[in-house]
Amino acid sequence: MxxxxxxxxxxxxxxxxxxxxxxxxxxxxxxxxxxxxxxxxxxxxxxxxxxxxxxxxxxxxxxxxxxxxxxxxxxxxxxxxxxxxxxxxxxxxxxxxxxxxxxxxxxxxxxxxxxxxxxxxxxxxxxxxxxxxxxxxxxxxxxxxxxxxxxxxxxxxxxxxxxxxxxxxxxxxxxxxxxxxxxxxxxxxxxxxxxxxxxxxxxxxxxxxxxxxxxxxxxxxMTRNRRTQALANLCWIRMLPEEDLYMLEEVSAIDAALELQQSTVGLGFWQPFKALWxxxxxxxxxxxxxxxxxxxxxxxxxxxxxxxxxxxxxxxxxxxxxxxxxxxxxxxxxxxxxxxxxxxxxxxxxxxxxxxxxxxxxxxxxxxxxxxxxxxxxxxxxxxxxxxxxxxxxxxxxxxxxxxxxxxxxxxxxxxxxxxxxxxxxxxxxxxxxxxxxxxxxxxxxxxxxxxxxxxxxxxxxxxxxxxxxxxxxxxxxxxxxxxxxxxxxxRLFSKDLQPRKAHKIVMRELKEDEEVFRHNVEGSGLGLSKDGVEKSAHLEEV
Missing domain, CATH: 1.20.1250.20 (MFS general substrate transporter like domains)
Structure with missing residues (x-):
């Protein structure tokens, strides 16, 4: 390095x-x-x-x-x-x-x-x-x-x-x-x-x-359910098409995070205050x-x-x-x-x-x-x-x-x-x-x-x-x-199971392992997104 x-x-x-x-x-x-x-x-x-x-x-x-x-x-x-x-x-x-x-x-x-x-x-x-x-x-x-x-x-x-x-x-x-x-x-x-x-x-x-x-x-x-505009803006900023593997990974990570937050805390105005408490x-x-x-x-x-x-x-x-x-x-x-x-x-x-x-x-x-x-x-x-x-x-x-x-x-x-x-x-x-x-x-x-x-x-x-x-x-x-x-x-980084001074190395190792699995699954299934970015295969949800 x-x-x-x-x-x-x-x-x-x-x-x-x-x-x-x-x-x-x-x-x-x-x-x-x-x-x-x-x-x-x-x-x-x-x-x-x-x-x-x-x-x-x-x-x-x-x-x-x-x-x-x-x-x-x-x-x-x-x-x-x-x-x-x-x-x-x-x-x-x-x-x-x-x-x-x-x-x-x-x-x-x-x-x-x-x-x-x-x-x-x-x-x-x-x-x-x-x-x-x-x-x-x-x-x-x-x-x-x-x-x-x-x-x-x-x-x-x-x-x-x-x-x-x-x-x-x-x-x-x-x-x-x-x-x-x-x-x-x-x-x-x-x-x-x-x-x-x-x-x-x-x-x-x-x-x-x-x-x-x-x-x-x-x-x-994405949090305001304006997905089409979100994907268009992301493609413009990244200068990549929606079908690029990097874009698939980023969008799926955002989706997964939002779904988790929606199911646990919620995305409304007052929900963050509840999460804080x-x-x-x-x-x-x-x-x-x-x-x-x-x-x-x-x-x-x-x-x-x-x-x-x-x-x-x-x-x-x-x-x-x-x-x-x-x-x-x-x-x-x-x-x-x-x-x-x-x-x-x-x-x-x-x-x-x-x-x-x-x-x-x-x-x-x-x-x-x-x-x-x-x-x-x-x-x-x-x-x-x-x-x-x-x-x-x-x-x-x-x-x-x-x-x-x-x-x-x-x-x-x-x-x-x-x-x-x-x-x-x-x-x-x-x-x-x-x-x-x-x-x-x-x-x-x-x-x-x-x-x-x-x-x-x-x-x-x-x-x-x-x-x-x-x-x-x-x-x-x-x-x-x-x-x-x-x-x-x-x-992951702020998990109570990880010591702050050691957490970074552990999470980076886990991310690289997850990325290898994701790429293997995506390339093996021919996964892609439709033009409006709304359709996702069940396999992506599983990944």
Whole structure:
């Protein structure tokens, strides 16, 4: 197995890895560009002198200014929490594609409202716009990973869902450098701070338009008894005819999974809630999904994203422009490492290994940064020329090294894992719980980070580093590997009879044995599907 070798659950035609499946995933992933852009631009924009002058920041005490900043930032996460929950109903009744269109439209409305704010009107429109924009990205953050996972071939599912994370990093790079650009090239004015707010409309508009040109999830269509359209969409995405053996296997697996779910839980709106309550395997996966986002958010990433100027100031970086430049470099490193994660790591090294290695390396780096701030105390002992000391440079190096450990592990892998581990009938609800838990923890971090830096100082870094070490224990004992496992076989992986750290090898071996039996039976019987895909032989049902 080489670094670029895909782990396939069965022989897969090369046509399956085509431009259409990448195009559908890329359009859906544009919601992450909106999220990444916001996480990068908002802290720097609120720190601009032009913004503070327009809204008369001098009238507030330090505590009051911190509270207002935290409210502006965190209202976005609060809206996203409710958007992620509401996306369950939209995904169930409207589908993945129309649901994404709905939430991208809500985001456009919220972003437009923010542009109406000025010194005379006050911050009300920014507050309202942040809530609506949050609802939009919260709903999209639920549906996008689900949509991509449902149309992905198993061998590249991590890579395709990883486009969501890549979009996040692209948005982050643009957001960081937009702030630096307006800060260094424009005078302090209304236009200087409103431009970063306006650019939010670009990715949202591109996503809204692009959604008209992609196909609905075949698996969702199957759950709504729209079989003919589901098969047509699947053939279009796979670029294979219905009679191809690969298609026969995939359709039969979907049918078998849906029949099992229909006979045990049901496919209605409320049935997933019953499954959550009655089925321990489903409950366990809900716990894992929400826990992954707890560990992700307590790694410190969102504290750094939203309050990067504060973070770099604590290390000893002085001056608004210098801080924004340093933040921009941080964004570029994240984007480059994400590309490596996307194309080389997620579908080869696997989810478990990435999470454990990333947490260990990241914790060491944060301990170093915290120790430097404790010993050198750069805030109270600045250098005479305003530049970083040699110790400060080393702390910055370890901070960027932390970025290189964290980004290809905890940044995007929890989204991939949650998009693939749930059964079809509870997938939207499971992702709703997971995404809403992400936004809840994100909200708590955004709401209290400024106060944490004020009261805990260097202790913030020790706090996040210690939690990263704790996450290793969680992953090692509770999380099975999911790479290369078809969505319809996830129940096997989470069987109570299998130890999480050994389950992947066992299930992959069983799948290869099942595939050999299936091919032998199909080739021996001359099995095929009719044009509308409805007729199946009794032999296929037996298989």
């Amino acid at each position: 080489g670094l670029l070798t895909l782990q396939e659950d069965r022989p897969t035609p090369s046509a399956v890895y085509n431009w259409r499946v990448y195009a559908c995933a890329a359009v859906a992933a544009f919601c992450a560009v909106m999220i990444g852009y916001d996480s990068a631009f908002i802290g720097g924009t609120l720190a601009l002198t032009s913004f503070k002058n327009e809204f008369n920041w001098k009238q507030y005490s330090t505590d009051e200014a911190n509270l207002i900043t935290e409210n502006i930032v965190s209202l976005y996460q609060a809206g996203a929490f409710f958007g992620a929950l509401g996306a369950y109903a939209a995904g169930h009744y409207l589908g993945r594609k129309k649901g994404l269109q709905l939430f991208s439209g809500i985001f456009i409305l919220g972003a437009g409202l923010m542009l109406g704010a000025n010194g005379n009107r006050g911050l009300g429109l920014i507050y309202a716009g942040r809530v609506l924009a949050g609802v939009g990205v919260g709903g999209a953050s639920n549906l996008t990973p689900i949509y991509i996972s449902e149309l992905s071939p198993p061998a590249i599912r991590g890579r395709l869902v990883g486009l969501y994370e890549m979009g996040w990093q692209i948005g982050g790079v643009v957001g960081f450098w937009i702030n630096y650009g307006v800060s260094t090239t424009m005078p302090a004015s209304h236009k200087q701070w409103i431009i970063p707010f306006a650019i939010q409309l670009v990715p949202a508009g591109l996503m809204f338009i692009g959604l008209f040109f992609i196909k609905e999830s075949p698996r969702w269509l 009655n089925d321990r395997k489903v409950t366990y996966r809900f716990f894992l999904g929400c826990s992954l986002f707890f560990w992700q958010n307590t790694s410190g990433i969102n504290a750094i994203n939203y309050y990067s100027p504060t973070v770099f100031k604590s290390i000893g970086v002085t001056g608004t422009n210098t801080s924004l430049l340093t933040t921009g470099i941080f964004g570029v490193i994240k984007a480059v490492v994400t590309l490596i994660w996307l194309f080389f790591l997620i579908d080869n090294l696997g989810r478990r290994n990435l999470l454990m290695y990333g947490a260990f390396g990241g914790a060491i780096c944060l301990y170093y940064v915290g120790a430097y701030i404790k010993i050198a105390d750069p805030a109270n002992h600045p250098t005479s020329d305003g530049k970083l000391s040699s110790g400060g440079i080393s702390a910055m190096a370890f901070f960027y090294l932390w970025t290189m450990f964290y980004t290809p592990s905890w940044n995007g892998t929890p989204w991939v894992y949650n998009s693939e581990m749930f059964p079809q009938n509870v997938r939207t609800l499971g992702q709703a719980f997971a995404a809403s838990s992400n936004w809840l923890f994100n909200f708590l971090v955004a709401r209290f980070t400024a106060q944490m830096f004020t009261s805990m100082k260097y202790g913030v870094y020790f706090f996040f580093a210690s939690l990263m070490l704790c996450s290793i224990v969680f992953v090692f004992f509770l999380l099975p590997e999911t790479k290369g496992i078809p969505l319809e076989s996830m129940d």
